[in-house]
Amino acid sequence: EDKVVQSPLSLVVHEGDTVTLNCSYEVTNFRSLLWYKQEKKAPTFLFMLTSSGIEKKSGRLSSILDKKELFSILNITATQTGDSAVYLCAVVRFNNNDMRFGAGTRLTVKP
Amino acid sequence: GAGVSQSPRYKVAKRGQDVALRCDPISGHVSLFWYQQALGQGPEFLTYFQNEAQLDKSGLPSDRFFAERPEGSVSTLKIQRTQQEDSAVYLCASSHRQGKNTEAFFGQGTRLTVV
Numbered sequence: 102e103d104k105v106v107q108s109p110l111s112l113v114v115h116e117g118d119t120v121t122l123n124c125s126y127e128v129t130n131f132r133s134l135l136w137y138k139q140e141k142k143a144p145t146f147l148f149m150l151t152s153s154g155i156e157k158k159s160g161r162l163s164s165i166l167d168k169k170e171l172f173s174i175l176n177i178t179a180t181q182t183g184d185s186a187v188y189l190c191a192v193v194r195f196n197n198n199d200m201r202f203g204a205g206t207r208l209t210v211k212p
Numbered sequence: 213g214a215g216v217s218q219s220p221r222y223k224v225a226k227r228g229q230d231v232a233l234r235c236d237p238i239s240g241h242v243s244l245f246w247y248q249q250a251l252g253q254g255p256e257f258l259t260y261f262q263n264e265a266q267l268d269k270s271g272l273p274s275d276r277f278f279a280e281r282p283e284g285s286v287s288t289l290k291i292q293r294t295q296q297e298d299s300a301v302y303l304c305a306s307s308h309r310q311g312k313n314t315e316a317f318f319g320q321g322t323r324l325t326v327v
Contacts, residue, residue: 107254135315135316137318141320142301142303142320142321142323143216143303143318143319143320143321144255144303144318145318146315146316146317149314149315187254189254189255199245199257199260199267199268200245200257200305200316201257202247202254202255202256202257203254204253204254205253205254207252
């Protein structure tokens with residue numbers, strides 16, 4: 102059965118800290134991995150990763166994929182209270198393009 | 213439209229009542245997804261459409277759940293004889309490039325509360 106597992110499930114840090122969120126997967130016909138940030142209701146897109154070892158970067162956020170070890174990490178440096186959210190990882194498969202999500206990591210950044 | 217639009221935003225239903233949740237995807241988007249998200253959980257896949265074709269409905273939890281997208285645009289998720297365990301946020305997402313790597317855009321969701 103296909104699986105997407107995120108860790109940790111929750112994390113509390115202070116402003117300025119750096120965090121690393123993990124997403125491991127076991128899926129057939131892997132196509133791509135996506136990271137989303139969910140603050141209220143609608144998850145908002147962060148990154149799409151398709152190739153191993155190529156870092157995607159946007160401001161203080163970065164992400165990388167390892168297709169051999171079947172995982173991805175999302176790094177956030179110099180965290181701010183506005184980074185508090187649930188971070189979701191999803192895997193897309195080749196056959197039908199559906200997205201399967203992990204349970205998410207709830208990040209709380211304290212001032 | 214500018215984004216994915218879902219309606220209603222909130223729905224309170226009495227146990228046993230039927231409900232219909234609507235999703236207006238971004239214009240021209242080929243793929244449409246429905247997810248169910250319980251409190252504190254990640255979105256759970258329900259079903260997926262490519263244009264009007266429902267390619268995967270393996271996530272629908274029971275035969276009380278039914279989804280359609282008759283013209284390949286607007287989609288409706290119907291839940292018959294609602295139960296308390298159906299209470300959740302129902303998210304719709306769409307993406308536009310069939311067979312291509314594109315991200316999906318989400319609507320604000322419909323929060324269903326069954327009392």
